[in-house]
Amino acid sequence: MTPLTLDVESVSVAYSNGHRALHDATFHLKGGTICALVGVNGSGKSTLFKSIMGFVHPDCGAVRINGRPVRVALRENLVAYVPQAEEVDWQFPVNVTDVTMMGRYGSMNFLRIPRATDKAAVEESLKRVSMWDFRERQIGELSGGQKKRVFLARALAQGARIILLDEPFTGVDVKTEEAIIALLRELREAGCIILVSTHNLGSVPEFCDQVVLINRTVLAYGDTHDVFTEQNLTKAFGGVLRQFHFEESTIQDHDGRAVRVLSDDERPLVFGKDGHLEYKDREGREHIVKQREEEEG
Ligand SMILES: Nc1ncnc2c1ncn2[C@@H]1O[C@H](COP(=O)(O)OP(=O)(O)OP(=O)(O)O)[C@@H](O)[C@H]1O
Numbered sequence: 001m002t003p004l005t006l007d008v009e010s011v012s013v014a015y016s017n018g019h020r021a022l023h024d025a026t027f028h029l030k031g032g033t034i035c036a037l038v039g040v041n042g043s044g045k046s047t048l049f050k051s052i053m054g055f056v057h058p059d060c061g062a063v064r065i066n067g068r069p070v071r072v073a074l075r076e077n078l079v080a081y082v083p084q085a086e087e088v089d090w091q092f093p094v095n096v097t098d099v100t101m102m103g104r105y106g107s108m109n110f111l112r113i114p115r116a117t118d119k120a121a122v123e124e125s126l127k128r129v130s131m132w133d134f135r136e137r138q139i140g141e142l143s144g145g146q147k148k149r150v151f152l153a154r155a156l157a158q159g160a161r162i163i164l165l166d167e168p169f170t171g172v173d174v175k176t177e178e179a180i181i182a183l184l185r186e187l188r189e190a191g192c193i194i195l196v197s198t199h200n201l202g203s204v205p206e207f208c209d210q211v212v213l214i215n216r217t218v219l220a221y222g223d224t225h226d227v228f229t230e231q232n233l234t235k236a237f238g239g240v241l242r243q244f245h246f247e248e249s250t251i252q253d254h255d256g257r258a259v260r261v262l263s264d265d266e267r268p269l270v271f272g273k274d275g276h277l278e279y280k281d282r283e284g285r286e287h288i289v290k291q292r293e294e295e296e297g
Pocket residue numbers: 015016017019020021039040041042043044045046047048
């Protein structure tokens with residue numbers, strides 16, 4: 001199989017109301033990569049996904065997959081999108097099997113009558129995400145985590161090689177998050193490119209090899225350890241990070257003992273789920289930077 005490439009080259013996107021959501025965005029990914037797409041609300045993550053899916057067209061620059069235009073990759077069913085929950089009409093009367101079968105539509109004729117190979121692909125995909133037992137359940141009658149797993153099954157059934165996941169961990173429990181991460185690792189081993197938009201920065205260094213930091217343009221991209229630095233995160237999350245008063249922060253270990261003030265070597269930095277700043281040092285020890293209490297008055 002030829003090695004996979006995704007090249008986003010100087011992409012700019014303006015919507016019809018004139019709003020420029022992306023300007024001169026550039027990054028390059030190769031097969032066998034899980035990459036986090038990280039940025040504040042409105043920074044252009046969905047717009048970037050839409051550009052890779054061919055839903056919006058850059059007015060400058062281009063997205064290329066295996067060196068060819070997006071429309072060619074779409075014809076070959078190479079790209080799949082796992083949407084955010086809000087983008088789906090859950091009242092639509094389809095069951096789990098129907099949704100997963102949609103992944104096969106690109107390779108069916110216009111009558112869309114499933115062949116044995118289509119049914120086998122759907123069964124295998126649903127089993128991989130542990131949703132086979134739910135195959136006749138209406139999609140609207142699933143929990144948040146189960147819905148995510150069904151859309152992941154749809155991407156698997158499609159046989160996509162580039163999988164875009166929009167906030168896959170929002171509203172899912174820890175067990176489901178771990179199951180999704182395990183599956184993404186399998187897909188990485190199989191040579192896929194996985195691009196995951198996430199606000200849960202705490203888990204990024206755990207499973208993402210690469211990070212693209214975005215705020216209407218690509219601020220930084222590359223290996224997680226190189227990109228997840230105080231300087232880059234401050235650029236991406238400026239307003240949020242400034243609350244943390246780095247120079248005066250007490251660094252505590254998990255037992256609450258004060259350790260020392262953050263130094264340049266202690267990277268990467270990540271946000272904890274509860275708003276604290278967390279990081280692992282070079283030896284893999286975890287630390288928490290507590291936000292300084294604002295003085296009264
Ligand atoms: N169809 C549209 N028409 C006009 N402006 C749009 C459209 N879609 C998005 N935008 C604007 O483009 C900018 C980027 O939006 P986008 O949805 O790509 O951000 P995002 O990073 O995915 O945000 P979030 O984290 O909130 O999902 C925002 O300012 C948004 O208001």
